[in-house]
Amino acid sequence: MISMNKSKAQVLGRLLQALHKLESTPSFAKLVSEVRVNLVYALPHAESPKDVAAIDGRITVVNNQPKAAGLPRFGVSDHMARAILQIRQYRSKIRAGVNFLYNNKIADTVKEYAREKNLSYGYIDRRQEPKERQAKEGESMPWKIRYLKEQYGEIPTIFYESAGWGKEPLYVLIGKDPVAVVNHVASIAKKSSIE
Amino acid sequence: MISMNKSKAQVLGRLLQALHKLESTPSFAKLVSEVRVNLVYALPHAESPKDVAAIDGRITVVNNQPKAAGLPRFGVSDHMARAILQIRQYRSKIRAGVNFLYNNKIADTVKEYAREKNLSYGYIDRRQEPKERQAKEGESMPWKIRYLKEQYGEIPTIFYESAGWGKEPLYVLIGKDPVAVVNHVASIAKKSSIE
Amino acid sequence: MISMNKSKAQVLGRLLQALHKLESTPSFAKLVSEVRVNLVYALPHAESPKDVAAIDGRITVVNNQPKAAGLPRFGVSDHMARAILQIRQYRSKIRAGVNFLYNNKIADTVKEYAREKNLSYGYIDRRQEPKERQAKEGESMPWKIRYLKEQYGEIPTIFYESAGWGKEPLYVLIGKDPVAVVNHVASIAKKSSIE
Amino acid sequence: MISMNKSKAQVLGRLLQALHKLESTPSFAKLVSEVRVNLVYALPHAESPKDVAAIDGRITVVNNQPKAAGLPRFGVSDHMARAILQIRQYRSKIRAGVNFLYNNKIADTVKEYAREKNLSYGYIDRRQEPKERQAKEGESMPWKIRYLKEQYGEIPTIFYESAGWGKEPLYVLIGKDPVAVVNHVASIAKKSSIE
Numbered sequence A, B, C, D: 001m002i003s004m005n006k007s008k009a010q011v012l013g014r015l016l017q018a019l020h021k022l023e024s025t026p027s028f029a030k031l032v033s034e035v036r037v038n039l040v041y042a043l044p045h046a047e048s049p050k051d052v053a054a055i056d057g058r059i060t061v062v063n064n065q066p067k068a069a070g071l072p073r074f075g076v077s078d079h080m081a082r083a084i085l086q087i088r089q090y091r092s093k094i095r096a097g098v099n100f101l102y103n104n105k106i107a108d109t110v111k112e113y114a115r116e117k118n119l120s121y122g123y124i125d126r127r128q129e130p131k132e133r134q135a136k137e138g139e140s141m142p143w144k145i146r147y148l149k150e151q152y153g154e155i156p157t158i159f160y161e162s163a164g165w166g167k168e169p170l171y172v173l174i175g176k177d178p179v180a181v182v183n184h185v186a187s188i189a190k191k192s193s194i195e
Helices: A003-023 A027-031 A079-087 A104-117 A131-135 A142-153 A178-194 B001-025 B028-029 B078-085 B105-119 B131-135 B140-152 B178-194 C003-025 C026-031 C079-087 C103-118 C129-137 C140-152 C178-194 D002-023 D026-031 D079-088 D106-116 D131-133 D140-152 D178-194
Strands: A039-042 A054-055 A059-062 A066-068 A073-074 A096-101 A120-126 A158-161 A169-176 B039-042 B052-055 B059-062 B065-068 B072-074 B097-101 B121-124 B158-161 B168-173 C038-044 C052-055 C061-062 C065-068 C072-076 C096-101 C121-124 C158-161 C170-173 D038-042 D052-055 D059-062 D066-069 D072-074 D096-100 D121-124 D158-161 D170-175
Touching: A003 A039, A003 A059, A003 A073, A003 A178, A003 D002, A003 D066, A003 D106, A027 A066, A027 A178, A039 A079, A039 A178, A054 A079, A059 A178, A073 C158, A079 A096, A079 A142, A079 A169, A096 A178, A131 B178, A169 A178, A169 D121, B001 B039, B001 B052, B001 B059, B001 B065, B001 B072, B001 B178, B001 C003, B028 B097, B028 B178, B039 B059, B039 B078, B039 B178, B039 D121, B052 B078, B078 B097, B078 B140, B078 B168, B097 B178, B097 C026, B105 B121, B105 B158, B140 D121, B158 C052, C003 C052, C003 C061, C003 C065, C003 C178, C026 C065, C026 C096, C026 C170, C026 C178, C026 D178, C038 C079, C038 C178, C052 C079, C079 C096, C079 C140, C079 C170, C096 C121, C103 C121, C103 C178, C121 C140, C129 D059, C158 D170, C170 C178, D002 D052, D002 D059, D002 D066, D002 D072, D026 D066, D026 D096, D026 D178, D038 D079, D038 D178, D052 D079, D079 D096, D079 D140, D079 D170, D096 D178, D106 D121, D106 D158, D106 D178, D121 D131, D121 D140, D170 D178
Parallel strands: A120 A158, B121 B158, C121 C158, D121 D158
Antiparallel strands: A039 A054, A039 A096, A054 A073, A059 A066, A096 A169, A158 A169, B039 B052, B039 B097, B052 B072, B059 B065, B097 B168, B158 B168, C038 C052, C038 C096, C052 C072, C061 C065, C096 C170, C158 C170, D038 D052, D038 D096, D052 D072, D059 D066, D096 D170, D158 D170
16 A cells, blocks of 8 residues: 555656756747647556556646646546557557657658667558447557558557547557656657757 | 726636536536536637636535535636637637537437427547547547538537547537526436436 | 626736746745735725735745635635725725745845835834734734824825834735735845845 | 666555545545645655645635646645655654645644544644744744644644744644545544534
8 A cells, every 4th residue: 555655656756857857948849749749657457547657737838838737647538548558568668658640741850860769750640540430439448559560570668549430630659658658758748859 | 998807807707607607507517428527618709719718627526515625716627718719610600619428318308408499419430530630639629510511500509529539429519608508408317307 | 786796807817827926936935924925805895804905825935836725705804804905995906915024134125126126115113103002903904004194194105114012024015906015026126135 | 777766656556546535536626725725645755845746736615626737747836845854764564645624613623633533633733833934945944843743742633834924824643654644634624514
């Protein structure tokens, strides 16, 4: 029990440090997608979205700066939390992730960054998704992550989901630690704002 | 100049009153869409998004309550501001609008509410949109609003945009005044949370 | 009724414009007092604190920048609202005010600014306040404002309350309009950060 | 280095858990003092305010609820951070603290609570403070904490500083852990709102 509380505090605190970094990266505002951004960090033995900490209300743009709408908290992310939980079935050390804007211009920067840093890169072609699966709420995620595994042999560290029917295309960048994940997107944001 | 400043203050203050009402409607949290919600109010002679006040950072959900990420401000909405500007070409008295979640369950409530209150109702079938138009950034909006005019003879007070490729389906509710607009969505939210 | 609503929106909107200006003046962070800052604007015929709009939660300093904790709203200030209501008994056109940090260094800047701009300047010597009055909650304010009237013949546009027993010394700057009031304190803040 | 980062995350996360609890205690709004509230948690070997995490912008009251103005962060508290650093010279296990409103009515509740829970209780009589010391910025704190040590043989777990010249009287409650500290003040707030 004490050890679980320690783990929870550790996860919340580390997520907060990552958030400090993201909020102090003004150029990241340009990478905030329509659905806004979430930044998540799972407990070591996370089994459900309740075991994943995220930013309550997501990260939005206020006064042209990235800004958390609320505090880091467990159980406040659905989509990104389920993505990380699925990914962990194939890459068990992955515990953190962030989503951000996809468009052609950003894709050029991200691909170049992935090459430079030797990060694996992939994408999910949503047109390949069986129609009956899309219809059922919550069944898309297992398909998407399995698709990545099948296409690339391993879940890539950076991937995007192509646009779907009713779904904005989005980048996802994953890692063991939320600060490392944010360091990558902050570098991408700076690179992207120069180009 | 003084009269312009008075108009701007009037618009910001009225939008703030509408926001107070929305933030004190907990059931509205269930109507917040993935792209979050914006609430906009245009100056009487608005010509560009700079002339439309909106909520900086949009309205999100924090601690299970609707919550503005930032302050009301001019020029901080793109999509909803352009929607209102286009709509005004056909219904010049319309100056306020809000977007919210579309799904089948909510649609039943909204349609019933529209009948009860005698509000006109419609939808934009995005599949009808010419492909070459979709490709050009910012050209979708004129098409969508003209489509409503052609289908219904007038822009309906409540309408939804069906899901598009990469686009979440969304309701839009418009009116002359943001407080009246919020009163409608607050009623829909309460009705929706009971059913 | 409609005219009252218009007045309320006008007051809230004008206060919001003043707040935008204050939040975009980083040097004002150095003038935020221990009790934090409030910025108030009264309805033309204000009779009680409910008729005075202020910043809910006051203005504090986050990330070294001035930041409103909540939204402008009626009835959320006590001290500053009562100050303005009392002042209006002698200068009926005054409807706005802001408080900020007093110390010797800031006093030099404020006095110089008042001279340059030809603004009347004064102070309330709390040691002069009758003890029995201090004890009764809410009776200090009428005494303080009457004291200013008696000392200066008119309520000064800038004055400070000297430290009291259990009370931080504070500057108050008043005016007809909150944007004008904020323009003055923003100038003082910039002047103060250079010196 | 890694171990220092782990400690920092642990401190921030635990402080965040305490903040979650405080924000979900509406009755605590009545215990928020004029100078607002800070909640602090020091690193195990803290030596300066930079080693103490606190709530950026302090905790204020918005919409009648306790509300953090900003995020937990190191180095954003001065007064409460220095209080904890001084206290640790006498009670080295103390790492957390919170300040809150002092008045006669609250004092009755706090004293009764301290008796019930067997928590040591004391106060600092600021009138005893040497005048020359008060004048020097930052020299009050060592005197105040030494005064408690001398009066009570040990620093009490709950104490108040009586009103001083220019200083609001304030309660301070200390402990090893910020969640335990907040649990105490939440109990006091509930007790206080019933009586």
